[in-house]
Amino acid sequence: MGTPLFEFYCPVKIISGDLALANVPHEMEQLGTKRALIVTDKGVAGAGLIKYVEMAFEGSGCEIGAIFDETPPDSSNRIVNKVAELFKEKKCDCFVAVGGGSCMDTTKGANIVVSEGTDDLMKFQGADRISRQLKPFMAVPTTAGTGSEVTLVAVIYNEDKNCKMAFTSDRLLPNAAFLDPRMTMSLPPKITAATGMDALTHAVEAYFCLQKNPVSDAFAISAIKLIMANIEKATEKGDDVTARLNMANGALLAGIAFSNSMVGVVHSLAHATGGVCHVPHGVANSIFLPYGMEQNLEKCSATIAELSPLLCKTPPSGGSVEKAKCCIQSIRDLADRLNKLCGLPTRLRDTGVKETDLPEIAKLTINDGSLVYNPEELTFDEALEILKKAF
Amino acid sequence: MITRRHRKHRCYISRFSGTGSPEGERTMKLSISEIFNLDYGIKKSIASTALLALSVTYEMVSKKSRELKDEISSWEDGRTFALGVLKDGPSITLMKKGDRIKYLGKGIQGDPAITIYFKNIDSALMVFIGLIGAHTASVQRRVIVHGDLSKTMEVMRTMNIVQMYLMPGIVLKKTFKRPPELSGKQLALKAQIYAGLVPGLILSGSK
Numbered sequence: 001m002g003t004p005l006f007e008f009y010c011p012v013k014i015i016s017g018d019l020a021l022a023n024v025p026h027e028m029e030q031l032g033t034k035r036a037l038i039v040t041d042k043g044v045a046g047a048g049l050i051k052y053v054e055m056a057f058e059g060s061g062c063e064i065g066a067i068f069d070e071t072p073p074d075s076s077n078r079i080v081n082k083v084a085e086l087f088k089e090k091k092c093d094c095f096v097a098v099g100g101g102s103c104m105d106t107t108k109g110a111n112i113v114v115s116e117g118t119d120d121l122m123k124f125q126g127a128d129r130i131s132r133q134l135k136p137f138m139a140v141p142t143t144a145g146t147g148s149e150v151t152l153v154a155v156i157y158n159e160d161k162n163c164k165m166a167f168t169s170d171r172l173l174p175n176a177a178f179l180d181p182r183m184t185m186s187l188p189p190k191i192t193a194a195t196g197m198d199a200l201t202h203a204v205e206a207y208f209c210l211q212k213n214p215v216s217d218a219f220a221i222s223a224i225k226l227i228m229a230n231i232e233k234a235t236e237k238g239d240d241v242t243a244r245l246n247m248a249n250g251a252l253l254a255g256i257a258f259s260n261s262m263v264g265v266v267h268s269l270a271h272a273t274g275g276v277c278h279v280p281h282g283v284a285n286s287i288f289l290p291y292g293m294e295q296n297l298e299k300c301s302a303t304i305a306e307l308s309p310l311l312c313k314t315p316p317s318g319g320s321v322e323k324a325k326c327c328i329q330s331i332r333d334l335a336d337r338l339n340k341l342c343g344l345p346t347r348l349r350d351t352g353v354k355e356t357d358l359p360e361i362a363k364l365t366i367n368d369g370s371l372v373y374n375p376e377e378l379t380f381d382e383a384l385e386i387l388k389k390a391f
Numbered sequence: 392m393i394t395r396r397h398r399k400h401r402c403y404i405s406r407f408s409g410t411g412s413p414e415g416e417r418t419m420k421l422s423i424s425e426i427f428n429l430d431y432g433i434k435k436s437i438a439s440t441a442l443l444a445l446s447v448t449y450e451m452v453s454k455k456s457r458e459l460k461d462e463i464s465s466w467e468d469g470r471t472f473a474l475g476v477l478k479d480g481p482s483i484t485l486m487k488k489g490d491r492i493k494y495l496g497k498g499i500q501g502d503p504a505i506t507i508y509f510k511n512i513d514s515a516l517m518v519f520i521g522l523i524g525a526h527t528a529s530v531q532r533r534v535i536v537h538g539d540l541s542k543t544m545e546v547m548r549t550m551n552i553v554q555m556y557l558m559p560g561i562v563l564k565k566t567f568k569r570p571p572e573l574s575g576k577q578l579a580l581k582a583q584i585y586a587g588l589v590p591g592l593i594l595s596g597s598k
Contacts, residue, residue: 005531127535166540210530262530369540372529372547377569 006213008260009170012139012150016179016249018241021052024096024138025060027176031136033094035065037087039107040098044142045069047186053098053140065092071103076157077121077165080109087114087135094136097174098183100195101281104139104148108172109156111135121156121165130169139174142183144234144247145195145282147202147255149177164275166369173259179248181241189235189342192247194282196231197335197344199223199251201266201285204293204331206257207307208300209264209373216261219253224310226250231334235341264374265365266292269386272364279351286335287348290328291386292374297324299375304328348391358387423520427513434512439481439497440592441519442474446483446494447591448557449549451584453492459552460490462545471495472505472546476515477535492549496598505538505546521558524566525550556584 015023028036040050050067057064068083083106087095097107112124115134124130139149154167187195203223206216227250233243269292270284293304305323308315311330316322338344345351353361362383365371371378426434453459466487475482484500486493499506509515514533517523525547528534536543555563555571564570573581 004527005533007532125539126537129537163539163541210526211532364541366548367541367544369544371544372526375568377567 004213006211006215006261008213008215009152010150010173010256010260011175012173013176014150014179014252015176016252017245018181020178020180021140021182022056024053024056024140024178025062027138028062028094028136031094031175033136034062035090035092036062036094036096036138037065037083037090037092038067038096038098039071039083039103039110040067040069041071041073041100041103042069044099044103049142049183049186050098052180052182053096065090071099071106073102074157075102075106075109075155076159077109078159079106080113080121080156081119083107083110084113084119094138096138096140098140098142100141100143101146101148104141104146104174105154105156107137107139108154108167111137111172112154112167121167122158122161124167125165127168128170130167130171132171134171137174139177140183141177141179141248141251143187143191143195144184144244144251145198147199147251147258149174149179150252150255151259153259177252179245179252181245181248184234184244184248185239185241187238189238190344191282192238193231193235193338193342193344194280194286195251196227196234196247196282197286197289197338198282199247199254200227200231200331201270201289202254202258202263203227203250204289204307205263205266206254206261208293208296208303208375209262210375211261211373212303213261216257219257220261221307221310223250223253223257224307226253228310228334232337232341235338262373263370264292265295265371265376265378265386267370268365268368268374268378269361269383269390271368271370272361273348273351273353275364276357276361277351277353279348279353283345283351286338286344287346287351287390288386290332290335291390293324293328293331295378295382295386296374296376297321297328300324348387353391355391358384358391361387423522426516426520431512434516435481438476438512438515438519441515442481442483443497443592443595444557444588445474445550445553446485447588447595448553448584449485449492450494450595451587451591452553452556452580453490455580455583456552456556459492459549462549462552463487463492464490466545470542471501471503472507472542473499473503474507475499476509476512480509480512480515494595494598503538505536505543507543507546508535508537509533510535521562521566524568525554526568527566556581 095107097103111134115132141149152172156165203220207220226246230243230246234247266288269288273279273284301324302320305320307327308323311327316326335346339346365383471486473484484495518528
């Protein structure tokens with residue numbers, strides 16, 4: 001009983017690079033589909049990014065059945081049902097999500113509704129509850145952060161029950177992901193930095209949390225290399241195509257890593273802070289990452305120290321604790337540099353969180369599912385202590 | 392295959408005196424790792440008994456433990472949760488009633504808010520005989536959860552409290568992220584739980 005069991009699964013076809021989007025119709029044909037429902041949001045549509053998708057369909061034999069551009073920042077069951085209705089009404093046969101995490105999650109939810117023939121997502125909450133083959137689904141991320149294009153998770157807010165529903169299933173993974181640098185070029189510096197730090201958090205937590213395994217480690221390490229080398233370039237000079245694509249690839253690799261090895265206390269704190277105070281996920285992760293690493297230092301210093309060649313400019317020659325502390329300091333330094341570059345917050349108080357919100361955030365933190373995968377235990381008092389430090 | 396690590400952790404769960412051996416009395420020893428080679432029926436019986444013991448302990452601990460009462464104080468009355476083994480393995484259902492947890496019986500009763508399933512009987516046994524903790528079973532994807540994840544975390548915390556009283560200290564040290572240090576009062580309650588376990592199993596066995 002000495003070898004821990006692990007699973008790894010990522011069947012997503014990755015098409016990454018210049019003009020990657022032009023391959024969408026070809027991949028649709030490979031999947032036996034002809035008519036796509038595009039799911040996006042006002043921001044993406046307003047930035048003119050949908051035109052790249054439309055251009056790809058010209059002369060292809062495939063067509064766009066409809067474009068849904070009303071996805072809100074936090075997806076809900078009402079929106080999901082609306083998308084599913086549109087899919088059926090326009091007789092579409094596949095989904096193409098163009099956007100960030102919310103668009104991906106909305107599409108995943110709508111796909112469950114359409115494929116399972118239901119309008120009640122509640123009964124699919126939890127793990128492995130989707131029993132039917134879902135409709136073909138292609139993902140076009142417009143941020144380099146969430147990694148939703150390669151994750152098997154969807155989180156959707158239930159407006160009727162006032163709660164968040166989480167779904168995990170291998171079936172939720174898209175069939176293909178298209179990383180086209182054109183799609184992230186117009187991201188403002190602050191969002192570039194926040195989503196990039198989100199991706200870095202995915203990779204770092206995937207590397208030291210309990211479900212880590214040799215396969216996910218490989219993805220996490222590659223992700224950290226790419227992100228550390230490109231996050232400041234992409235933030236400072238948004239039209240640097242190479243930096244943008246490297247960040248997109250880094251976020252995807254981090255997504256594969258954490259979809260298979262999960263994340264820990266940093267995400268629990270970020271989910272809770274988002275839930276109570278609507279702090280953007282990437283911003284919260286950026287603030288909490290060094291504190292989360294510190295919280296696990298005693299149990300994981302050797303593992304975190306392995307990242308020192310990737311995170312530290314000059315890794316110390318001492319023991320694992322010194323190296324791990326250097327990693328934590330390097331992440332703090334990076335956040336400070338990003339703060340100077342684009343105003344990315346480094347303290348909770350700068351995100352609109354009030355000190356009186358902290359107990360409520362701590363309460364939600366200890367009920368967050370990611371905490372299972374955190375190496376160290378976390379009590380309410382300890383969560384509150386971290387929040388106070390981060391404030 | 393028995394590895395070095397297996398040998399290191401080998402402990403004997405039962406001993407049978409053999410008879411009729413020309414060499415005299417022979418002792419048959421069954422190591423923990425060999426339990427997984429037993430017939431499914433035997434493994435199912437062990438898992439059923441372990442689940443029943445968990446249920447009985449839930450009821451007893453929730454009567455007397457302040458920390459468990461505090462933990463479930465925010466739960467809605469009537470919240471049910473179940474624990475079982477896929478696909479046709481044993482299962483139990485429990486419910487919050489007042490400030491206590493009540494054992495509803497074997498099987499999945501009604502439509503529980505939370506159901507925690509072990510993917511197979513071997514994974515369940517690993518937890519029940521103390522080879523791995525509940526969180527490790529989750530981490531290794533040996534269990535799946537149906538229902539709200541946040542409520543599941545609440546259920547898992549209560550399960551940790553119950554296991555604190557049910558499992559021997561040596562197992563807690565091995566299976567908990569942070570092994571609990573029991574106060575004198577808690578140790579006294581643990582002794583009461585152990586004393587009441589067998590009668591409790593007999594009384595609840597018919598449910």
